Amino acid sequence: MPTSTQDIPLTGVADYSAPRSADWGEYRERAIAEGQRFLDAVEGILDTVRAGRDTSEAEGRVPDTSIEAMIGTGLFRAFTPLRYGGLEMAPAAFFEGIMRIAEADSSAAWVAGQLNVHSFEIALMDERMQDEFWGETPDARASSSYAPTGKWEQVEGGYRLNGTWTFSSGVDHAQWIILGGRDRNFVVPVSDVSIDHNSWDVQGLKGTGSKAVTLADVFVPDHRTHLLIDTYNDANPGWKVNNRPLYWVSFTSLFNSTPTNTVIGTATGGIEAFLAQSRIRVTRMGTGAPAAQDPFLQLTLAEAMTTVRTIKERHLRNWRGLFDLACRGEEASPLERMRVRFEAADSIATCYESLTEVWPLAGASASLSANPLQQVMRDLMSARNHGSAKKELAAGKYVKTLFGLPPAPFTDLGTLNYYK
Structure with missing residues (x-):
């Protein structure tokens, strides 16, 4: 395991503490390439993760087989510093990988996102903490x-x-x-x-x-x-060894956007399940007509598919933009961060609402324990109550910033959202 910043040379950059004015183009391309390799690897584990979904539900924990499969993709090295054998991949690619995993098992995706995003915070901390955390494996969680x-x-x-x-x-x-x-x-x-x-x-x-x-x-x-005052003052101790674009991205923005990935993937998987079931389902209300011929179902399904796809594209576009901004050595403004914060929370709410529109058209069999649709609904309801899903609170911060109203003074993790 590398123990110094010189053991793994950073392509195109000689110094791990290079200034923001440096040319980070090659770093960006490397991070994007790592992300694509990760996405390719994720495709190979989805059957394994899907097979563990019932175990997740029954045991109240993601099975070890799913965790091991995700380790194999490099998922838990996404935000681990290069100096410890990490990947420092582009955030949008990591987010998209979590979405795909969520289509197979919401809980596996949620755990994967939460366990990994904390590595970003560790990378901002004292080098001794980093040595202890990643001293044995770059997949530390x-x-x-x-x-x-x-x-x-x-x-x-x-x-x-x-x-x-x-x-x-x-x-x-x-x-x-x-x-x-x-x-x-x-x-x-x-x-x-x-x-x-x-x-x-x-x-x-x-x-x-x-x-x-x-x-x-x-x-x-x-x-x-x-x-947290260190982050507020742009004095993160970890920047002494991890002074690179990935770690210039807002930690609180990254953290609050992570649950959104699971929700988007879960909603996508739910719509796909509804579509597959509607292809073969017939109504029982005395007609036996194919459900697929129901015009109300057709409109609702079309709207849900378009809504969730649009939400997904917006979320990934936001994070491609934030990473590109960091690779130019620039910092996102409070207004930009609050917009992304609101849209991440809005994505959770909108995905949940889209599936509640679909649910009444799914038929009585959707409530069966063996039907994945009822689990999708329960998972989305739980996610809607997470702190990152507070669309109403996020809207207030966003619009106050638009109006130029003074923010709350920095006191804790919650108010740090606005500043950094």
Whole structure:
């Protein structure tokens, strides 16, 4: 495993801390090429992931076979720095790969997206934290629980953590966990926490295993802490070794856009299932006529297909644009970030609403446990309640920025969305 920035030369760039004014064209092309290789690899695992969907649902965790298959595509190295054997791929390609996985298993896609996006935050932190995190494998994974529900106190050399943090998606497949502390985040080895395996009793996105974790007098050294003021001040310690376009992209924008990928893929898969079933289904209301001849079904299906496809194209276009901007050494304005933030949340809401229009035309058999359509609906309902899906809140930030109204002062992860 490489241990210095000189072990893996960056194509076209001699210095890992090159200025933003450097020519990052070759870096961009390399990142896009890595993304295409990833997408090609994803196509080869979809049958495996689809075969694990029932296990995800039954056991409340994504099966190890699905996780191993995703590891093989390079998914968990997407945002790992090159110096640790990572890929630093273009975000839009990673997002599209998650969408395709979601068509096979929503929970697998959700866990894959959440576990991987945290690597981006680790790359912004102290180099010692990065060495510990990726010291054994570039596929290292961290789950998270950003809501500050536990307790912490500052002590000599770091912090002491106690209490319970909830909804840590994919914690069963993580080696580390990131815990929220309002204006800072703490990184803790999973071996230091107690996982409550009975805390995740849900009906939607059940396979994500978003369980609660409890800590008792766990010490977190300073270098395992992400002070959000560092991001606010453009003083991320990780930029000393990872000063490249990928890591200039807004972390909060990336994080809030990640659940959208699962939702778009889930909605796409749901529409495909509805289409396949409607081809052979006949109505039972005394006619026996083919469902495909129903003009209301035809219009609803056409609208849903167009809506979800348009949402997908908009989301990927936004992220191609943000990465291109970073590769030009430029920073997205607050207005641009708030637009992307709103459109990511809007995508979740719109995909959910499109499937609720389709659902009444799916027939009574759609409610059968064995029918994937009912699982699609449950998964979309759960995703609609995620913090990143708060379309109403995101709209407020976006339109206030349009009007030039003053933003809330920086205090925590939530207000950091506007600034960085």
